[in-house]
Amino acid sequence: MKKVLLEVKNEVAWLTINRPEKRNAIDYDVMELFNEMLTIAEERTDVKALVVTGNGTEAFCSGGDLSVFHEIYTKVDAEKMLNKMANVLLRLFFFPKPTIAYLNGTAVGGGCEIATACDFRIAAKNVKLGFIQGKLGITTGWGGSTYLLERINRNEAIQLLMAAEVFDTEKALRVGFVDYIYDNAELYNWLSRFTKQDLGVLLAYKRRYSDKYDKELIHNRVLAEIDNCSSLWETPEHHDAVARFINK
Numbered sequence: 159m160k161k162v163l164l165e166v167k168n169e170v171a172w173l174t175i176n177r178p179e180k181r182n183a184i185d186y187d188v189m190e191l192f193n194e195m196l197t198i199a200e201e202r203t204d205v206k207a208l209v210v211t212g213n214g215t216e217a218f219c220s221g222g223d224l225s226v227f228h229e230i231y232t233k234v235d236a237e238k239m240l241n242k243m244a245n246v247l248l249r250l251f252f253f254p255k256p257t258i259a260y261l262n263g264t265a266v267g268g269g270c271e272i273a274t275a276c277d278f279r280i281a282a283k284n285v286k287l288g289f290i291q292g293k294l295g296i297t298t299g300w301g302g303s304t305y306l307l308e309r310i311n312r313n314e315a316i317q318l319l320m321a322a323e324v325f326d327t328e329k330a331l332r333v334g335f336v337d338y339i340y341d342n343a344e345l346y347n348w349l350s351r352f353t354k355q356d357l358g359v360l361l362a363y364k365r366r367y368s369d370k371y372d373k374e375l376i377h378n379r380v381l382a383e384i385d386n387c388s389s390l391w392e393t394p395e396h397h398d399a400v401a402r403f404i405n406k
């Protein structure tokens with residue numbers, strides 16, 4: 159079964175991370191397929207918006223696949239992995255069509271980073287969220303803190319990052335991390351208000367939306383984030399925390 163699925167329904171491309179047995183954790187295959195699906199969604203003229211979601215009802219995405227990435231020890235090797243997914247999320251952040259993270263379930267760690275790279279975050283009820291990287295002795299490393307500081311109030315953003323806590327949809331709504339709490343039908347109705355316009359209209363407004371950002375500046379901030387994360391990656395605190403999860 160493919161680890162990432164892409165389906166176009168009602169002029170909306172649904173990119174689904176398809177590893178429910180691992181709470182939709184991200185490994186190298188997912189990174190490659192995610193990028194390939196972005197290309198398809200970008201190039202298809204019958205696609206007016208992109209929804210990123212997770213398969214199943216348990217999780218949107220549980221972040222990096224610890225059973226794979228726990229073998230990464232050095233800063234140099236960590237940078238290689240982090241850059242791979244950071245480049246995918248930078249592309250998602252500047253995607254030319256409206257992007258929506260549909261939080262169908264738990265989103266933690268890099269899962270929250272993927273959601274933050276999307277223009278909108280819409281959650282199902284009772285979803286748990288958390289930038290929990292700090293509990294593993296690292297920071298975000300795929301661009302998540304760079305994007306979070308652009309998406310919500312900076313003081314709310316830095317608290318979510320430093321606390322590394324799991325929080326609920328009510329708090330996410332309150333701090334502006336989640337835009338709406340919708341079920342599938344409500345999401346479809348909300349999306350249809352936009353997809354009834356011509357693609358050219360949506361492309362033009364998304365250019366205005368993205369024009370706010372200096373792409374080189376954002377990229378440099380992501381590179382600084384990767385430098386922070388990869389330096390912390392080498393610490394015993396990080397390796398011990400990951401080992402505790404692997405050996406749980």
Ligand SMILES: CC[C@H](C(=O)O)C(=O)SCCNC(=O)CCNC(=O)[C@H](O)C(C)(C)COP(=O)(O)OP(=O)(O)OC[C@H]1O[C@@H](n2cnc3c(N)ncnc32)[C@H](O)[C@@H]1OP(=O)(O)O
Nearest residue numbers: 179180181183220221222223224225267268291298299300
């Ligand atoms: C730059 C990004 C950064 C990085 O890549 O390093 C990160 O993303 S750091 C954060 C990495 N993610 C985590 O630390 C989350 C770990 N997972 C959990 O905390 C829980 O699994 C949770 C809350 C997501 C779901 O809990 P639940 O009780 O519903 O499920 P289980 O814990 O029993 O997990 C089921 C099954 O999935 C495997 N699993 C879950 N998450 C991961 C993961 N991130 N990597 C690898 N495998 C994962 C878990 O081991 C279980 O497998 P099983 O074989 O059934 O034991």
